[in-house]
Amino acid sequence: MSGLAHxxxxxxxxxxxxxxxxxxxxxxxxxxALAVPFDLGRPLGTPGxxxxxxxxxxxxxxxxxxxEPGPVFETLDVDVPAEAEAAxxxxxxPVPLPADDVPRTEASDLAEEVGLLQPWFDRARRERxxxxxxxxxxxxxxxxxxxxxxxxxxxxxxxxxxxxxxGDAMKLAAEDLKAFYLEAATAQxxxxxxxxxxxxxxxxxxxxxxxxxxxxxxxxxxxxAVRIYARxxxxxxxxxxx
Amino acid sequence: xxxxxxxKGLVGRELPDFGDPPRVEPAPASERRVSIVSTAGLIxxxxxxxxxxxxxxxxxxxxDERDLLMTHLSTxxxxxxxxxxxxxxxxxxxxxxxxxxxxxxxxxxxxxxxMGATPPDKMRATAEQVATTMLADGTNVALLVPV
Numbered sequence: 001m002s003g004l005a006h007x008x009x010x011x012x013x014x015x016x017x018x019x020x021x022x023x024x025x026x027x028x029x030x031x032x033a034l035a036v037p038f039d040l041g042r043p044l045g046t047p048g049x050x051x052x053x054x055x056x057x058x059x060x061x062x063x064x065x066x067x068e069p070g071p072v073f074e075t076l077d078v079d080v081p082a083e084a085e086a087a088x089x090x091x092x093x094p095v096p097l098p099a100d101d102v103p104r105t106e107a108s109d110l111a112e113e114v115g116l117l118q119p120w121f122d123r124a125r126r127e128r129x130x131x132x133x134x135x136x137x138x139x140x141x142x143x144x145x146x147x148x149x150x151x152x153x154x155x156x157x158x159x160x161x162x163x164x165x166x167g168d169a170m171k172l173a174a175e176d177l178k179a180f181y182l183e184a185a186t187a188q189x190x191x192x193x194x195x196x197x198x199x200x201x202x203x204x205x206x207x208x209x210x211x212x213x214x215x216x217x218x219x220x221x222x223x224x225a226v227r228i229y230a231r232x233x234x235x236x237x238x239x240x241x242x
Numbered sequence: 243x244x245x246x247x248x249x250k251g252l253v254g255r256e257l258p259d260f261g262d263p264p265r266v267e268p269a270p271a272s273e274r275r276v277s278i279v280s281t282a283g284l285i286x287x288x289x290x291x292x293x294x295x296x297x298x299x300x301x302x303x304x305x306d307e308r309d310l311l312m313t314h315l316s317t318x319x320x321x322x323x324x325x326x327x328x329x330x331x332x333x334x335x336x337x338x339x340x341x342x343x344x345x346x347x348x349x350x351x352x353x354x355x356x357m358g359a360t361p362p363d364k365m366r367a368t369a370e371q372v373a374t375t376m377l378a379d380g381t382n383v384a385l386l387v388p389v
Binding site: 006035186 | 330
């Protein structure tokens with residue numbers, strides 16, 4: 001982001017950049033940067049907190065009024081909203097997921113879990129203008145079917161989408177699987193802190209466990225893109241802090 | 243993130259050196275026409291998805307907020323905030339409010355989305371093209387929003 005700021009300002013636009021990783025902005029020295037204390041993925045703060053979001057926008061735009069040679073660097077000093085902090089301990093999966101004591105196949109386990117979440121995902125899709133589901137262009141049932149077959153027979157898999165390479169299809173299908181869960185979970189009323197959602201998905205759901213296994217199974221795949229995606233992008237190494 | 247919360251794996255990396263920052267004299271607040279530049283890989287459903295290392299961009303129309311899709315390829319950030327309220331990534335309504343109360347002059351019609359994991363030097367040509375388009379549209383301020 002800091003690099004884009006250099007390029008755009010150099011082309012004649014006044015720029016101000018939000019910075020989620022302050023150390024990077026300090027190092028790359030964009031013309032004006034406002035470091036914000038929020039987790040990756042939430043640069044304006046808390047969903048639904050218009051006042052906080054507006055505070056971020058105003059603080060960023062105010063840097064344009066600083067009559068001094070750049071770089072201008074400020075840190076937004078705000079507290080994490082109390083509602084989100086309070087919800088961290090009490091937040092739970094919004095639907096009772098099936099017990100994990102009857103091992104069957106990965107495909108049937110995942111399909112069952114997906115089925116329990118489907119009504120909440122449908123509600124989210126009806127009511128929201130934004131989504132992070134759909135990058136692969138596959139429906140959720142096809143994603144579960146294809147990813148689990150890929151995990152069973154890694155070297156036999158082919159891309160299910162003509163326009164996508166095998167690696168891209170694997171990566172995007174995995175992202176869509178995660179997006180489906182998170183969109184369904186957040187369709188429930190109440191606050192949904194990033195850390196609680198992250199913990200739920202990766203530590204409590206079958207999908208999270210499946211993606212960890214998929215990483216292990218594909219990390220030595222003969223297809224270089226699959227191998228790299230599996231090693232680097234299937235499972236996060238950065239976890240939300242709140 | 244707060245500096246103390248940034249994982250060690252993200253700091254200490256060698257960063258691109260862009261030198262001293264250029265400086266454009268900003269227009270007075272009431273004359274600022276603001277466009278958002280996002281690196282969240284945002285597209286409207288049906289747009290071409292970004293690929294890994296894509297250096298191109300997509301146009302987000304101010305008047306077409308339906309069915310926005312975040313396609314950033316990194317798994318290291320939380321997307322749930324965006325799907326609950328896309329203002330946490332693309333604060334168009336907050337900018338409208340700023341325009342309504344006179345904090346800025348106007349919200350640009352067009353906003354721009356890049357793929358965040360792409361090295362910035364690789365995006366230079368397309369970013370300069372975006373800048374040209376912005377200036378031609380009367381935009382004079384870019385609010386850059388990472389993810």
